[in-house]
Amino acid sequence: MSETVTPESDVAPLRKRFLDNPRPALLWLVGALALLVLELGRILGWVKALGTGVKFAVMTTAALPKWVGGNVESAVADTGVLPGRLEPVGELLGSGVVTVLVFGFVVSVFLSLSERRVTRLLRPNMPSYRRLTVERALLTGILTVVSALMVLTPIGGLVESMIGFLTAVLDNISNQAPTLTSREIIPNQGYRSPDGSGWEGTFLGLSPGQSWGVRVAVVYAYAFGWLVWLWRGYNVFREQYRAADWTPRDDTLDRFSGHLWGLFGLVVVFSFVVLALWAPAISTVPLEERSNEPYRFEHQFLDDEDIEGNPLTDGSGDLETVRHGQANLYSVSKGKGQNVGLFSYDDFDRFSPLGTTPSGGDMMTQLAHGARTSLIIALTGLGLATLIALVMALLTAYYKGLVDLLTVVTSDTIVSIPLFLLVMMLSVIFSGSDHPLVTPLDGGLLLAMVFAFAFWPGLWRAIRGPTLQIAEEDWIDAAKSYGQTPSKIMRKHMAPYVVSYTMIYASLLVGSTIIVTAALSFLGLGISEPTPEWGRLISSGQDYITTDSWHVSTVSGIMIVFVVTGFNALGDGIRDAIDPESDIGDGDAAAAGGGG
Amino acid sequence: MSQQIGTERGSTDALVQVRNLKTYYDEGGLFGGQPVRAVDGVTFNIQEGETLGLVGESGCGKSTLGRTLLQLEDATGGEILYDGEDITSYEQDELLSWRRNAQMVFQDPESSLNERMTVGEIVREPLDVHEWKTDGERRQRVQSLLETVGLQREHYYRYPHQFSGGQRQRISIARTLTLNPDFMVLDEPVSALDVSVQAEIINLLEELQAEFGLTYLFIAHDLSVVRHISDRVAVMYLGHIMEIGPTEELFADPSNPYTHALLSAIPLPDPGQERDRITLQGTPPNPRYPPNGCPFSTRCPARIRPSGYQDLDEGVWSQLNTVREVLRERQRADRTIRERIRGSLGWETRFGDMNDTITELFGEFEVPANVQEILDEVARRANENDEEAALTLLNDEFGSVCDGVDEDPEQSDSELQFYTVGSTDRKSYCHRHDSEYREPGPVIEDRSIKEHGE
Known part of the structure; x- marks a missing residue:
């Protein structure tokens, strides 16, 4: 223990540290701004x-x-x-x-x-x-x-x-502003040029499939760019500006970066979130054009077949216009020869990377927008549930006694009803009474609220133990002894130790919400038309699973499995990273998963 | 109550005056029942600038007493006067501003610092709470305090993880100093540390006391540390203070039987030196069901015995105590319906036959006929599940003033009280200081000679 006194080694506040050495931060900021302007x-x-x-x-x-x-x-x-x-x-x-x-x-x-x-x-x-x-x-x-x-x-x-007025201004700007991944910059809806030399209206004259691929690649590259840049920003802060040369978080990040299962989860979750956020760009056709209002929008294609359906090779085909709704009738995937499979074009030269749905919609478009629905429901529902669970855990652990007892009784009451039954009951009651909550997302918001109600007791129970344990620590008493207020004690001295637990359990529950949402929609109770939803996709394709059109249910089913596994893996990874005593890379990582 | 010793010497310059303080846990729970009497009527003063050592075995309520003094626990009864004002009656706002005056150092430096905060944030939190001056001044104060406790200014941005146990205790001490308190409760501040580090921390505490004029309540079970640092010492047992007085006198010439027993447990540096170690029988009673009379009566080596049985063997006396404990235990135990039925059918219950117990206990001793007669009657009453009657009989025959039995109703002061002992201001809580009885010291010596032979 050195007793040397070095008053000049005082560390300045963050603002001064920034002003003394602004270059790295400004460089990073310029990069971030550039990324922002692009989209x-x-x-x-x-x-x-x-x-x-x-x-x-x-x-x-x-x-x-x-x-x-x-x-x-x-x-x-x-x-x-x-x-x-x-x-x-x-x-x-x-x-x-x-x-x-x-x-x-x-x-x-x-x-x-x-x-x-x-x-x-x-x-x-x-x-x-x-x-x-x-x-x-x-x-x-x-x-x-x-x-x-x-x-x-x-x-x-x-x-x-x-x-x-402000909204209108914002609207205007957002319509005028540059967007790298927009359909205008990388279009993929075009038609074959009548002279047979290539494609008109697509990106650089590539085929619709290729230009769609380019756009998706650009989307993921861009999102990955942000990821890298944010990580770089954290490192710049850590190396240049942070006063502490070490924090407990550094170890957590170190542990996570060596956790392969968790990293796999991160990749899957990242891909899923990008899919949801950039759904309009990843869709081959805008959702409203092909599925929501198919008779309002038209599609141009080169009709180069004669009446019998034989291709005209002399370049005498005509440019025709058809409404999407009409075209969809010829592009359904119902087996028995009526099929548009993976990576194929339909008769109207519309590209469907994942085939079409039984009603002639585009699977990719439906999946991307369905991801959006799932993400919104999971985030809103679990966000609310986590918030309630966290607040209740802090209150019950701090005050104990009657508050705790009442919460135990309430949560046990809710938990004692089977989850699926509870969710079904509540959604039927609300949709039956035409509650205002039913309208947004065609029942999606209601579902999120129901999830929040159904999931908070479990989350609360899961974190109650750790919270009670934290409440017994001496630093809580120390804070009381100099008069810290209860709300600050809960926030500063208890919450940081519990939030991580809630994040882990919530990430494990994301899988449950996706599965339950899909199951409800499969039964026709969850989210109704026209909001796209993965469960409804599975249910619409179930009759054709043994035919050529196997892709409808299979692809969406595999997506659910993949995403749920990804979220569980991420939750495991975070848990192991936060807990210094956990064994990294051990086989037990997978054992505790299983949301849903 | 005759525990009023508020007329102590110089109560004018007492910083903290504790009057008949009681702290009970689990009071009036959902199903009623007896509360745990952690602190059960404690009265003492702490003079300004002194160090009062508080010793006692684990579970005797010394930590609870310290926590109650800082209002971390609500007092059940009595009052705590700080500078003459009763802090137990303070409103929220008064209490908040009072808290500047009194701070606490905790036993376990691993648990007393929030590991998600930097040392700077930890130490300056009291300043933030009390909105002391400006941000910059707070940082300056924290950094200079870190130096005061022997750390460095740049440790401000480190995390507790990066420090050793001794250094963490220094951080904890720095935090208590931020608000310039007058009074500090040190709850076993060195018992979790390495012996080599203990001395450093003790020295630091003494330096700080001299520099800032602090008043300490030093809670510990390590008697040698207490002897080193304290001006006065209070000995606590089962929620009561048994003896309180100047350190050297108390250690050199203990008065209370419990102090005798406690001090005899200190290992002597010279193994050749002879000393009778007083081994207490049994364990401390459950604080939920403290004994009647003196709290130490169940284990006391100098317990007053009724005049009729002065010649009884030492071993018999100790077994009589055991019988009493067994009866008390039986009385508290709930008898389920199943056990009642088993008992009435003559089957074995977990309560067992009291005759067997007594035979087992007294088998190796010569028990006089009149004692045996009483024991048989006790066993009979106990076997009829009337433990209360059995206990009454036992107390009537073998009990004394120590058990709250009034042998001589004429004499009114059979209530236990503090007696001033020794040449300085020392109090001891024992009937033996009454002129009627012999002092505890000689009695303990006599009995131990009787027991072990010469």
């Missing part, structure tokens, strides 16, 4: 989609007070006291109370997350618990007044039109 249009599109999701969540929350108010109103009307006078009061009271409660909750969460206290500037000596109470009340009041103003005065309309 700006698509990335802005994602931002827009995310905005739509947030807007839906906000709107649903905003509708809460009105629902409750309406219920209170009808309840008051039922009592028959002072008919016509008391109902509006009841409605106002009901919606008002719920509004204040919602805002109070939002404000409490927000305040417990923020480090700074606003009122510290005004009254620095106010005791800290009272300050928190005052701030909660203050902010809730402000929010309530603002929202009342929005609803009751024209300000609300003004704000709405402003948001509309």
Whole structure:
């Protein structure tokens, strides 16, 4: 233990470290910007989609007070006291109370997350618990007044039109912005030129299949580029800017990089996520053209066959136009000679790398968009479930006692119902009553909510033990002894040790959600037309599994197996990487898998 | 209660005054039942600037006492006066600002530092909580504190993983110092460390005490460390303080029988030197069911015996104690319906036949006829599943003031209390200090001679 005193070895804060040596960071930033600009249009599109999701969540929350108010109103009307006078009061009271409660909750969460206290500037000596109470009340009041103003005065309309304007601007930019992987830059829908020299309208005159291949290659290369660049960015930070020369995370990464099974999982999951994110680019035909509204869109092809179907070799074929819907009728995969198999062209020179579906749609397009559906459901459902499980685990481990007991009872009640039955029951109830949650994704969002409800008890149970163990550590008592607040103790001193567990279990559950979604759709209960879904693909192809058109069910089935295995492998890898005592590369990695 | 010793010398400059403090666990649980009396009515003072050592075997409640003093546990009863104010009655905000004054060093340096945070984040957290000055000043303070405890400024950005046990304990000490506390609870701060490192940490603690004028409550079970660092020592047993007084006097001339027993367990540096080691029989009682009367009465080597049985053999006395423990255990054990039926059919239950137990216990001793008679009656009552009656009989015959039995109802102060012993301000919690009885020291000596022969 050296006792030397070296005051000049003080380490400067991050900002100063950056200003002293800005070159590596700026270089990395330029590269990242270049990557961003290449796909700006698509990335802005994602931002827009995310905005739509947030807007839906906000709107649903905003509708809460009105629902409750309406219920209170009808309840008051039922009592028959002072008919016509008391109902509006009841409605106002009901919606008002719920509004204040919602805002109070939002404000409490927000305040417990923020480090700074606003009122510290005004009254620095106010005791800290009272300050928190005052701030909660203050902010809730402000929010309530603002929202009342929005609803009751024209300000609300003004704000709405402003948001509309901003959205339109964003829309415009995202349509104009360059997108490397767009159909305009690498087109693959074309027709053979009548002179037989090649293809018209495709990328560099390549065949539709080749140009599609080029586009997919570009998509994966681009996504891989981001991966490499982010990793490089982390290394730049680690080598140039991070004050600590070693952190526990370094060891975790080291362990993961030597975990082959986990790396395999990472590759599969990465491919799956890219497939979902770039679904419109990886599809051979836009989904709405070929499947959703097939009679609105036309397709040009070279008709160089005579009436009997013999090819005309003299170059006298004509350019014809057909609607996708009509063409689909001739391109179905139903066995018995009606088949468009893997890597083949149909009669209208439309390329289908994975063949067509029994209704004449393109398998690749359906699979790519189906991946999107699965990913959204898995992320929303498991994200919510994980959040609930984590919060409950922290609360029950910290406070124990009655909270713990109630949660045990609740979770056991939910777990005691067979998962599949529970999911079926809930989706039938909600779809039957035409709940607003049913509309998005043709039932996909509802399914995500149902998954969140069904999966949180299991997740909570899985992490309850580790959380209780962490709650007994001395550093928790130390934090209490100098007066750290419970919410910060849970976040700073407990959560970091538990989050990793939830991630592992959640990644193992991704497989379950994909399988259950597919199974429900297979039964016709999950996600309905026209949102593409893998389970429905399997069910649509099951009659033709023994015929030429075996590819419909087989390909989508193999995809599910592959992706579920990939997520389980990734979960195993993360688990082994986080736990220093685990044996790397040991055969037991596969044993604990098995989501679903 | 006659435990009021609040009139101690110089209670004016006492930093911490503990008055009849009680901390019970599992109170009024879902199914009622007895609480665990971890700390059961403790009264003492800690003077400003002194080190009070707190010793006792594991499970005697010393850690709980330390944690209650810092309000990490809620006190069940009594009060803790800090600078004259009762902190057990503080509101949230008052408690938060009080917490600046009192900090704790934990036993296990592996567990007391959050390994996901850098040393800097760990040490500065108290400053963040109490919103002390600005960011830069907080960092400066933490770095200078790291130097104060013998680490380096650039250790700010290291992780606890990168340090040895002793260094981690230094980090832990630095964290307690950030808020400039006056009072520190040191909960076995060196018992998890290598012996060579222990001395370093002890020296560091002493230096810090001199530099910052700190007041320590030093909890330990290593008596030699306590003797080295403490000004005064309190000896704790089963939630009670048995003896408290200046270190040297207490170690040189213990008063309480429990202190005698505890000190006789210290190994002597000279193996040739003779000393009678007092071996306590049995284990400490379950704190959920403490004995009546003196907490140490079940194992005490100097227990007061009723006048009628003064000549009884030492071995018989110790077996009588065992009988009492067996009866208490039987009384607490739940009898299931199945066992009642088995018992009534004369089959063997896990409770067994009390006659057998007694024969087994007293087989090798010469038991006087009158004692045997009582034992037979005890066994009979116990076999009828009336342990309470058996215990009453046993206590009536062989019990004394130590068991809470009032031999002489005329005399009102049979309640156990603290007696001032020795030349300085020393208190001991034992009936033997009453003028009526002989002092514990000679009694223990006599009995051990009687038992082992000369």
